[in-house]
Each structure stands twice: as structure tokens, then as C-alpha cells.
Amino acid sequence: MKNSRGLVWGGLLIIFGMLWLLRNLNLLDIHWDEILPYWPVLLIIAGAVLLATGREHNTSGASGGLVGLLVTLAVFGGIINRTDRAFDRHKDKWNFNWNDDDDDNHDDEDSYHDDRNDDEDKDRDYEHDRRRKNDSRPVNGFYKYEMEDFIQKANFHLEGxxxxxxxxxxxxxxxxxxxxSSIVKFLANTSINKLDKSATVNLKMEDGNIKIKKGELSNHARIQLNEKPIWNIDLGIGAGNGNFDFxxxxxxxxxxxTGVADMKxxxxxxxxxSNVEIEAGVASVTLEIPKTVGCEMHMDGALNAKNMDDMDKVSxxxxxxxxxxxxxxxxxxxxxxxxxxxxxxxY
Known part of the structure; x- marks a missing residue:
């Protein structure tokens, strides 16, 4: 058993150490988003190893350690892949730049032609300083759309x-x-369909770079809906926390x-x-349901800590x-x- 544990941890350290070293030496360029979806292959290999060595007692320790290593890597790959899926809707819109220093990174600007004249450099520095100052100013917004008497159904989409x-x-x-927000503005729009007696409301953060300095991120939105229509609601939150009372x-x-978030x-x-669909990466989700309502829960995911109040396991x-x-x-x-x-x- 000790040999198996040693093989698992030793293998993990060697694998991650080699990957990190090759990456730092610019000798390895891996597109993880193309590789991670194939993590079940590691489980297949682990099963094949067990079948091949199942009757060989003298190799059970080594094979057990190898199987443990493969399973650990598979679980890690599955978690990362699922978290990436939850972030997927924003992957083309957001760029998180972590910066713990007071000075911004000029790498993108330095990629321009080196032969720009001094006037252009001064203009660029002025624009950069202006944007940096504006980044520290809170951006407040208020959005509202009138309720029409004929609206019976409504859709609300949040991309947070x-x-x-x-x-x-x-x-x-x-x-x-x-x-x-201390980052970027929100954008909101609505569309009305008189034939269907319906409306659609969209609220999303403006496309742009999110700069998180010294670990601080200020971005808040308080939302209210009209209680008369029947609502279909779609919430997309990459990271943070949400408190939604429906x-x-x-x-x-x-x-x-949601990707990495605390949701209530x-x-x-x-x-x-009512139908509720929740897809979460690495998150804590609390779902409150009235006692007067019957509840059915379908759960998919092996690494979920669960607490089911007044719920019986059927299968x-x-x-x-x-x-x-x-x-x-x-x-x-x-x-x-x-x-x-x-x-x-x-409740």
C-alpha cells in the first residue's frame, strides 16, 4: 500500500514538474482545451492495467499505484474540463489580467512597431494613463423597461x-x-413580441479586459423583475457570488x-x-424549496458533497x-x- 501511494504522488510530481519545466523553457505548447475532453481515456488505460495484472500478485503494488495515478489524473482532468465548460460562454469576451503591482503591463503596446516617433509614443502614454485613471472610477448604472399590459411571458438572460x-x-x-462596477459597464436591451405576448430582457457586462489589482474586484448588480409574467430565466456567472430570490x-x-461561485x-x-437546470464547475450551491412543493432531484457528478433536506434517495x-x-x-x-x-x- 505504501508503494502504491508513493508511486501515485511520485508520478504526479514528476509529470507536473516536467510539464512546468518544459513550459518555462518554451519547449512545450499544449492546447489543454483540446486535450481535456479526452480524460476518460485514462480510466480506460487504468482498467486495462487492472485486467492485465489482476492475477499477478507480485506486481500488484506497482500496478495499483499506476492505476491510482491514472485515476487521479483522470479526475483532475474531468474537473478542469467541466469548469471550462461552465466558463465557455464568456471565453471569447473576457480576458482576466491579474496585476498586483501599481504599474500596468505594457507588453501589448510594446508589440507595436519600434520605429514609431516620439509624438506617437507620448500620445499612446497619455491614452494609457487616461484609461488607467478611468479604471479606478466606479461605473454606476440604472436600467429599466416599462411593463406592458399584454405581456404574459418573459425571458431574462444574465451574462455576469x-x-x-x-x-x-x-x-x-x-x-x-x-x-x-470598477471595471466595465453593463449593457441592457429588451425586445417585445406583441403576437406572442412576450418580452425578452438581456443584461450583460460590456466586453473588455477585467483587470484585478491586488486581489480586489468590485462588480455588483441588483436586479428586480415584475411578478406578473411567467418567466424563463438564464443566469451565467463565471466567478463570484449570487443571491437570487425567485x-x-x-x-x-x-x-x-457557473464556474467558481457561491450561489444561493x-x-x-x-x-x-418549475424546471431548474444547474451546471457548476467548482462551486457551492444552496437551493431553497418550499415545503408545500414536491421536489425531484437528478444529480450527475461523482465529486459532489450533498445535503438533501427532506429528500429520499430513489436510485x-x-x-x-x-x-x-x-x-x-x-x-x-x-x-x-x-x-x-x-x-x-x-422552508
Whole structure:
């Protein structure tokens, strides 16, 4: 057993050490986003090793260690791949530049032609300093759209990137949002379809570079919706925290995609059936559901810490509240996570 553990840790140190060294020497350029989806191959190899050495007692220690190493790498690859999927919707829009110094990085600017004259250099430095000063100023925003009497259904899409987001209360408008950011502005728009008696509201962070200095990130949005329409809600949050209270809203479908975040979601009992889809990478998710509502939970993901309040296990990955079949109102949850903590609370 000691030999197996030593082989696992020794193998991990050698593999990661070699990769890091080759990367620092510019001898290795790996596109991990193309390799990580094939992490199950490591499990196949581990199974083949077990089958090949299953009857050889004298090699059991070494083979066990090799299998442990392969499984560990496979689990690590699976977690990273799932987290990348949760970030995928923002990958072409966001560039996080971590900077713990007071001076910004000029590498991108230095890539321009070296033969620019002094006047151009001064203009560029002036523009750079102006942007740096503006980066420190908070950007406040207020967005609202009027509620029309004919609107019966509405869609809300949030692309939050990174920050702190909350939703609660009710507004006479169709939608209201107060935002504050030290990074970039938010963008909002709406579209109305009178034939379908529906509306769609979009709120997203402006495309750009997120510069996180000294570990501080200030980005907040408080959102309110009108409680009259039936809502389909899509939340995309890369990193940060979210506190969403939907108890006063008629939520027909809720979809949540998050990478590294702390999420608290409270559902209501306004409709006969509500569907919730959650996809999380490395996150903590708390889902509050009324006791008057029947709840069914479908879970996919081996590395999930779970706490199911008033939920019975029906089969592998399937949980139900005792009164699910008899309940007039039901909430059906589909949860897919990488390395997550999921808590179901009844209130």
C-alpha cells in the first residue's frame, strides 16, 4: 500500500514538474482545451492495467499505484474540463489580467512597431494613463423597461462574468437593475413580441479586459423583475457570488451556469411545475424549496458533497421528497457538477 501511494504522488510530481519545466523553457505548447475532453481515456488505460495484472500478485503494488495515478489524473482532468465548460460562454469576451503591482503591463503596446516617433509614443502614454485613471472610477448604472399590459411571458438572460449579483423584490416595471462596477459597464436591451405576448430582457457586462489589482474586484448588480409574467430565466456567472430570490416570481424554467461561485437560490410555489437546470464547475450551491412543493432531484457528478433536506434517495443520482407524487405543485431539478457542494433546504 505504501508503494502504491508513493508511486501515485511520485508520478504526479514528476509529470507536473516536467510539464512546468518544459513550459518555462518554451519547449512545450499544449492546447489543454483540446486535450481535456479526452480524460476518460485514462480510466480506460487504468482498467486495462487492472485486467492485465489482476492475477499477478507480485506486481500488484506497482500496478495499483499506476492505476491510482491514472485515476487521479483522470479526475483532475474531468474537473478542469467541466469548469471550462461552465466558463465557455464568456471565453471569447473576457480576458482576466491579474496585476498586483501599481504599474500596468505594457507588453501589448510594446508589440507595436519600434520605429514609431516620439509624438506617437507620448500620445499612446497619455491614452494609457487616461484609461488607467478611468479604471479606478466606479461605473454606476440604472436600467429599466416599462411593463406592458399584454405581456404574459418573459425571458431574462444574465451574462455576469465575475462579481456579486442579487435578485429580490418586485417592481412595477418589467425589469430594473442597479449596477456598480470598477471595471466595465453593463449593457441592457429588451425586445417585445406583441403576437406572442412576450418580452425578452438581456443584461450583460460590456466586453473588455477585467483587470484585478491586488486581489480586489468590485462588480455588483441588483436586479428586480415584475411578478406578473411567467418567466424563463438564464443566469451565467463565471466567478463570484449570487443571491437570487425567485419566491415571488412565476418561474417556469431556470437555467444556471457557473464556474467558481457561491450561489444561493430560493424558489417559490407560483406554478404547477418549475424546471431548474444547474451546471457548476467548482462551486457551492444552496437551493431553497418550499415545503408545500414536491421536489425531484437528478444529480450527475461523482465529486459532489450533498445535503438533501427532506429528500429520499430513489436510485443512483435520483432523489425525491416524500410527497412528490401527491403534490399539486412540483419543482424538478437537474444538477450537473464538477467539484461542488449542493444543499437542498426546505422552508
Amino acid at each position: 462574468g465575475a462579481g456579486s449579483f442579487s435578485m429580490d423584490g418586485n417592481t412595477a416595471k418589467l425589469f430594473e437593475a442597479n449596477t456598480k 419566491s415571488n416570481y412565476k418561474v417556469e424554467k431556470l437555467k444556471v451556469s 437560490i430560493r424558489m417559490g410555489s407560483k406554478l404547477a411545475e 443512483n443520482g435520483l432523489y425525491r421528497s416524500p410527497d412528490f407524487e401527491q403534490s399539486a405543485n412540483k419543482i424538478i431539478v437537474h444538477f450537473e457538477g464538477g467539484l461542488t457542494s449542493i444543499n437542498i433546504k426546505r
